Amino acid sequence: KAGVTQTPRYLIKTRGQQVTLSCSPISGHRSVSWYQQTPGQGLQFLFEYFSETQRNKGNFPGRFSGRQFSNSRSEMNVSTLELGDSALYLCASSLGDLPNTEAFFGQGTRLTVV
Amino acid sequence: GIQVEQSPPDLILQEGANSTLRCNFSDSVNNLQWFHQNPWGQLINLFYIPSGTKQNGRLSATTVATERYSLLYISSSQTTDSGVYFCAVTTGNQFYFGTGTSLTVIP
Numbered sequence: 001k002a003g004v005t006q007t008p009r010y011l012i013k014t015r016g017q018q019v020t021l022s023c024s025p026i027s028g029h030r031s032v033s034w035y036q037q038t039p040g041q042g043l044q045f046l047f048e049y050f051s052e053t054q055r056n057k058g059n060f061p062g063r064f065s066g067r068q069f070s071n072s073r074s075e076m077n078v079s080t081l082e083l084g085d086s087a088l089y090l091c092a093s094s095l096g097d098l099p100n101t102e103a104f105f106g107q108g109t110r111l112t113v114v
Numbered sequence: 115g116i117q118v119e120q121s122p123p124d125l126i127l128q129e130g131a132n133s134t135l136r137c138n139f140s141d142s143v144n145n146l147q148w149f150h151q152n153p154w155g156q157l158i159n160l161f162y163i164p165s166g167t168k169q170n171g172r173l174s175a176t177t178v179a180t181e182r183y184s185l186l187y188i189s190s191s192q193t194t195d196s197g198v199y200f201c202a203v204t205t206g207n208q209f210y211f212g213t214g215t216s217l218t219v220i221p
Contacts, residue, residue, distance in 0.1 A: 033208060037155070043200070043211035056207045088155045098207045099144030102162035108155040 002027065004093050004106035012112045018079040021109045025072050025093030032074040033098065034066060037088040037108075046089075048098070049074055081113045116141045118203055120212035127191050127219050135186040135215045137201035145204040146177050148186050150197050151214070157200065160186070191219045 005024040013019050025032050033048035033056075045058040049068035066076040072093075078085055088110050094103040117140040127133055137146070145164050149157040161168050161175040163184065168175055172191075177184040188195055196219045202209040 031207065035209070035211075042213050043202075043209075045208040045210075048207045050207070058208070090155070090157065092157075092209070098204045098209070101145075102147065102159065103209070104159060105149070105157040110155065 004091060004104050006089075006091055006106035006109050008109060009107065010110050010112075012114060013081050015081055015083060015113055017081050018077060019081060019111060020075055020077050021089055021091075021111075023074045023076075023091035023093075023106060025074070025091075026104060029093040029095050029104075030072055031094045031096065031098060031101075031103075032068055032072065033092050033094075033103070034074070034076050035090045035092070036060075037090060038084075038086075043090070046076065050097075078111075083113050086111060086113045116143065116203060116205060116210045118201060118210050118212040120199075120201060120215050122215060123213065125215055125217045127217065129191060129193060129219055129221050131191050131219075132187070132189045133191060133217070135188070135199055135201075135217075137184040137186070137212055139182050139184075139203050139210075141182070141205070143179070143182075143203040143205050146179075146184050147202050147209075148175055148184070149200045149202065150195075151200060152197060160199075188217075191217075193219045193221055195219050 034046040048056040068074040092103040148160040165179045198214045
């Protein structure tokens with residue numbers, strides 16, 4: 001059974017550009033959530049999607065957005081990139097509601113903004 | 115949001131030694147998972163343990179939800195156990211992560 005797949009694995013962008021990251025969950029999983037990991041802030045929640053609906057959003061500016069498609073694949077977009085957006089972005093998938101099921105993470109996308 | 119504290123922040127062990135990592139959380143939670151972050155950044159599932167005790171080889175974990183803590187035991191540590199260990203709790207549909215324990219196992 002394939003795991004959670006994130007693409008691309010590495011990305012270098014220039015300040016002011018925008019970027020789109022992709023996450024394909026485990027087959028059959030309907031919940032996808034996104035996290036940002038930086039050395040200073042640790043792992044922080046960005047947003048969670050379930051059956052194409054955003055159910056929860058973390059404390060990030062509006063430049064961070066996402067969506068989920070009918071096949072449960074999810075994308076997150078960051079517009080007007082800033083140097084501080086350099087981070088490891090991780091997505092997790094779970095079969096159902098997170099409180100009741102185990103979540104599995106992808107390998108992450110390492111974004112560097114220069 | 116929920117506060118999650120992990121201790122110790124750093125741990126250096128000789129190969130073969132045992133260790134206990136602790137995770138305290140500030141409020142009632144629905145779920146708790148332990149992860150090991152590999153050198154490439156991926157979070158590898160160790161335990162899904164909202165309560166009780168589980169064992170998997172040299173690793174075991176115990177969560178006492180009523181007292182708001184969880185423990186991860188590593189026995190007979192190996193160099194491949196090195197890395198950062200995170201506990202994460204859920205309430206609602208998001209994880210709250212601790213700051214991690216960085217483990218280094220020396221041959």
